Amino acid sequence: MKKLTYLLLFSSLMLIFLSACNSDTKTEKTPIKLAEVTRSIFYAPQYVAIEKGLFEEEGLDVELQTTWGGDKTMTSLLSDGADVALVGSETSIYVYSQDSKDYAVNFAQLTQTDGTFLVAKEEHPDFKWDELKNSTFLGQRKGGMPQMVGEFVLKKHNIDPHADLNLLQNVDFANIPGAFVSGDAEYVQLFEPTASIFEKEGKGHIIASFGEASGHVPYTVFMAKESYIKDNKETIRKFTEAVYKAQQWVQENSAEDIAKVIQPYFEDTDLEMITSSIERYKSQGSFATDPILDEEEWNNLKEIMQEAGELPADVPYEDLVNTDFAKDVIGK
Structure with missing residues (x-):
């Protein structure tokens, strides 16, 4: 009986030890x-x-x-x-x-x-890219992917972003949405969900996708x-x-x-x-x-x-x- 008690006690201790080891392994x-x-x-x-x-x-x-x-x-x-x-x-x-x-x-x-969308302050039900000419466009950081893809797409539509637009690039990435709402820019590139939020709140209208226009x-x-x-x-x-x-x-x-x-x-x-x-x-x-x-x-x-x-x-x-x-x- 004594041997059985010791055996059961030993088995219990081993189970606790193995369980602890297994738990440690899982958390490592x-x-x-x-x-x-x-x-x-x-x-x-x-x-x-x-x-x-x-x-x-x-x-x-x-x-x-x-x-x-x-x-x-x-x-x-x-x-x-x-x-x-x-x-x-x-x-x-x-x-x-x-x-x-x-x-x-x-x-x-x-x-x-590309993950950005072209957002305009006004509605453009039949938007064509050449409508951007001579507009004020709030751009992204020089040398960053959003700005480079944006310029690539604009050039595909015969728009020189530096000659045909009043291109603004003096706003930090995180502050671009706020600058668009409070500033004079007519167009901006925005990621989701900001683009959709602006549309819902009447602060802008999504009129084109740079992702669709630029390819993989x-x-x-x-x-x-x-x-x-x-x-x-x-x-x-x-x-x-x-x-x-x-x-x-x-x-x-x-x-x-x-x-x-x-x-x-x-x-x-x-x-x-x-x-x-x-x-x-x-x-x-x-x-x-x-x-x-x-x-x-x-x-x-x-x-x-x-x-x-x-x-x-x-x-x-x-x-x-x-x-x-x-x-x-x-x-x-």
Whole structure:
């Protein structure tokens, strides 16, 4: 009887010990500091990956921070304030051209079109692009993807943005919406949900999509320093796996279901508005369905930068794009 009591006690202690060990194993996750260039419904798959626990399934503990602007985001990445950055891939070209010894490498694409819409103060029921000529246009930051894509589209419609417009570029990215409402600009480029909110509140009217007009381009991409990727290959693979799962989930589910998942990131925006914004992006194919940044998209990016006079060097695709992780997770 005594032996049986000791045996039962020993078994209980072992179960407690093993349970504790198992619990510790489950909570041991690899931390990743992730910096996003802005907070936007355009990045819906990223928020889905966080909210649906897809990063956690891969053993990753992702800490998201919004760094508001491409220059600030890249500074955070290069100074180790972030491990991974979600930002326009043009920033990696700028860093590389400065002979950086530890440059940023693009490893997973999130969005594949421009995410801005042309918003006007007045209604334009039968809008034609040449209506922009001689107008005051509140532009984006010089050298940033929104501005370069905007100029690319305008030139396709025979509009020289610097000669045919009164182009204003003296407002910080985060302050552009407010400056449009309070200023004299007749047109502006805005992301969702700001564009739809302005339309609902009567502050502007969405009259065209720069995403539809510009075609596929690696607009927003996850990137990390070359050294970080080299030293953390399995972490990057797991990160890419979670992104791919989120992309597939977004592809397979309705705009309303996606909106319900990401609503915590847009507490001041009602569900209906989030849903309509997602529907706009889904309908024009803005969300990439897999994380591969292909060479054709890279060449489109360089053409857009060249047109804007912002391409510092003809950077080879092989130097700044690593598709190994993306191809691995989708089985290519």
